[in-house]
Amino acid sequence: MEPINTARLQIREFISADVDPFVSFMTEPESTRFLTFTNEQTTSEGAKSLIELTIASYSSEQPMLAFAVEEQASKRFVGFCGLNPHDDATVEVMYAVMPEARGQGYGTEIAIAISQYALNALGYHRVIAPISPTHQSSQSVAKKAGFKDHGLVKMPSLPDKAHLFVLEGATR
Secondary structure (H helix, E strand, O other), rough: OOOEEEEOEEOOOOOHHHHHHHHHHOOOHHHHHHOOOOOOHHHHHHHHHHHHHHHHOOOOOOOEEEEEEEEEEOEEEEEEEEEEEEOOOOEEEEEEEEEEHHOOOOOHHHHHHHHHHHHHHOOOOOOEEEOOOOOOOHHHHHHHOEEEEEEEEEEOOOOOEEEEEEOOOOOO
C-alpha cells in the first residue's frame, strides 16, 4: 500500500520501529477495552507476535489491512487502523489513537482517510463500524467522519450488541 497522507497524519504499513509503541498500546487495558483483540494479543508477547505477523503479511498474497498512523511533522507513532472485509461490498473499519494523542481530532482524521481508501482505492461500497454503546468518543468520531448510526445490532464478532455505524460510498 502506498502511504495515505492527510493534513497532519500519514497512514502506512507497520515497520519494526512501531513495535514498542504498539505493544505499549496493546498492553494498556483501558486502551483495548473496546477493541476485539484476544487476551493473548493484549500481552507483550502476543502484541509483538501480532505486529510481526502483520509486517510479514505485507509481502504475501493476502496482506493484512492493518496500518500504523504517524504524525507527518514529527514521525511520532500516534495510532493504528485497519480494515476487515465482510464481503465484496462491505468492509469493517477500526481505528485506535495512542492515549497521549487523543483529543486532537486524529481519530476522525484517521477514520475519514482509511474509509475513503476502502471506498475509492479498494472498491468497497460500504464501510461499517460496530461501536459499543458505552464508547461515546468512538461514536463521536464515526459521526464526524460521516457515518450514520443504524442502531443497535448483534454482530457475530462481538459479545454484545453494538451501534452499527455505516458510511455508504457511491453506487456503481
